Amino acid sequence: MTVQLNASAPFPARVVLLDLDGTLIDTAPDLAGAANHVLRKLGREPAEMPVIRGFIGNGVRELMRRALSIQQNPSESELDAAMVDFSQYYGAHLLDHSQIYPGVRDTLKALQAQGRELVCITNKSQAFTLPILQKIDLYDYFGLVLSGDSLPKKKPDPLPLQHAAAHFHQPVSDCLLVGDSRNDTQAARAAAMPVACVTYGYNGDEPVQALHPDAVLDNMSELLDILA
Numbered sequence: 001m002t003v004q005l006n007a008s009a010p011f012p013a014r015v016v017l018l019d020l021d022g023t024l025i026d027t028a029p030d031l032a033g034a035a036n037h038v039l040r041k042l043g044r045e046p047a048e049m050p051v052i053r054g055f056i057g058n059g060v061r062e063l064m065r066r067a068l069s070i071q072q073n074p075s076e077s078e079l080d081a082a083m084v085d086f087s088q089y090y091g092a093h094l095l096d097h098s099q100i101y102p103g104v105r106d107t108l109k110a111l112q113a114q115g116r117e118l119v120c121i122t123n124k125s126q127a128f129t130l131p132i133l134q135k136i137d138l139y140d141y142f143g144l145v146l147s148g149d150s151l152p153k154k155k156p157d158p159l160p161l162q163h164a165a166a167h168f169h170q171p172v173s174d175c176l177l178v179g180d181s182r183n184d185t186q187a188a189r190a191a192a193m194p195v196a197c198v199t200y201g202y203n204g205d206e207p208v209q210a211l212h213p214d215a216v217l218d219n220m221s222e223l224l225d226i227l228a
């Protein structure tokens with residue numbers, strides 16, 4: 001259990017922003033299930049789980065585009081058609097095999113008890129984000145949920161982070177983003193918001209240490225050790 005700090009802790013973090021896929025919930029198995037459903041329907045070979053996991057982070061449309069591109073780059077109309085099938089299947093199988101990561105629920109509970117505001121900030125579409133958070137019983141912890149299509153721009157743009165800080169009338173320096181990938185650290189740096197990365201999520205083959213976050217967490221519960 002290591003917590004490596006690149007910046008001065010503890011963080012005030014009146015508002016804690018948490019990424020969803022790869023940070024709160026291991027959603028890769030069901031995202032892969034939906035992408036492979038589409039590939040099979042098109043008569044193609046399904047992709048291996050680690051391959052699909054590497055496609056997560058820029059929204060479900062980019063995931064499907066990358067999965068189709070294994071064989072051939074799809075046209076936008078081919079991708080539109082694939083997304084109809086993807087959305088139908090994924091919407092019916094959101095949590096068949098996805099699991100909340102260890103330490104997440106208890107940590108959210110503790111953060112809430114400390115009076116901090118919690119925001120879920122994801123590039124996932126709202127149509128999937130809200131039912132997932134509700135079904136897994138995490139929705140009520142969040143005072144604000146920002147999905148990939150909630151605002152005109154998504155991560156790595158700083159807009160959702162700035163929006164969340166403004167929503168709770170806090171300076172970005174009194175917020176902390178917890179994420180798992182380059183989109184999270186890039187958005188945080190662009191917003192001048194401190195950022196912690198979990199080591200267990202979806203950052204391709206690159207260790208999150210290479211992203212130079214302000215803290216590195218092996219388990220979400222370690223977050224409690226670095227907050228003022």
Ligand SMILES: O=C(O)COP(=O)(O)O
Nearest residue numbers: 021057058059122123124
């Ligand atoms: O790519 C996605 O759909 C979502 O990814 P995120 O929750 O890690 O932002």
Ligand SMILES: [Mg+2]
Nearest residue numbers: 019021022180
């Ligand atoms: Mg993520």
